[in-house]
Amino acid sequence: MTKPAVAVAEEPQHYLGHRERLRARFLKGGGEALADYELLELVLFRAIPRRDVKPLAKTLLARFGSFAEVVSARPERLREIDGLGEAAITELKIVAEAVKRFAKIRVESRPAMGSFSAVLDYCRTAMAYLDREEFRILFLDKKNLLIADEVQATGTIDHAPVYPREIMRRAFELNATAIILIHNHPSGDPSPSQADIQLTRQIVSLGKSLNVAVHDHLIIAREGFASFKGLQLI
Structure with missing residues (x-):
């Protein structure tokens, strides 16, 4: 007699609530309300939608030193980090370019x-x-x-x-x-x-x-x- 199939409970996606709380803190208090690793998490959310990215964010900081050094790192160096794919690297480089262009506007608009x-x-x-x-x-x-x-x-x-x-x-x-x-x-x-x-x-x-x-x-x-x-x- 065949035994009835046993339903396997899905692993709780605990990181989803964390993401919403982190976004809410950012919207309420701005970047100053977040640690460097938390700001990195926000950047990584878009590229890595179904994984807890906190360990990855902390690994990046341990390797490069700060948020600024992470987003400024060359793509070939970022590829050395396990779990960091091309989509995530692209998000980091977009942030770096956006910051650079914002700063450049001030130079272009005045002597x-x-x-x-x-x-x-x-x-x-x-x-x-x-x-x-x-x-x-x-x-x-x-x-x-x-x-x-x-x-x-x-x-x-x-x-x-x-x-x-x-x-x-x-x-x-x-x-x-x-x-x-x-x-x-x-x-x-x-x-x-x-x-x-x-x-x-x-x-x-x-x-x-x-x-x-x-x-x-x-x-x-x-x-x-x-x-x-x-x-x-x-």
Whole structure:
């Protein structure tokens, strides 16, 4: 005689109530009401709808250090995390790009040299948590308005190849009359190296001969920033 089938109870989806409570806390108190791992959970909810993502969020923080460092991490490094698929990585990179574009609006809408804090905020958003050195240039017009923001070179953890003549060639193509040089130090220390100082002097000298002003060179790092103009190195 065949025994009747026994119904198997589904595993309670306890995380569903947690998600609703977390969303409610965010809507009521904003991001400041949430810890970094909870904010990461909110980002991951859309990409991973049927799983408790709290352990994954905490794993990401343990690997990279902070919310900002997680969303800034390169996709290839994020793929090293078990359980983090392409959809979730896309969500994280969307957040990073949205933050960068929001900060950039403040730079584009006002003269760069009249809104140093906006320029600095944008640069820190775009570069402070990168794990490779990147050399970026802001090209400005006669009113110091932003014409273009371009990454000139991407390198290793402590070097990005930069060529002064290529910088000036690009300035002429864009009809820029001034530039701001920016690069990051993945080590976390923004102090200029002798190589940084020497390169900057070469660019400044070449710019003077071509009537392209170098307003500043900013070094961005997790622990702060250095301004060549502020340090009287320009």
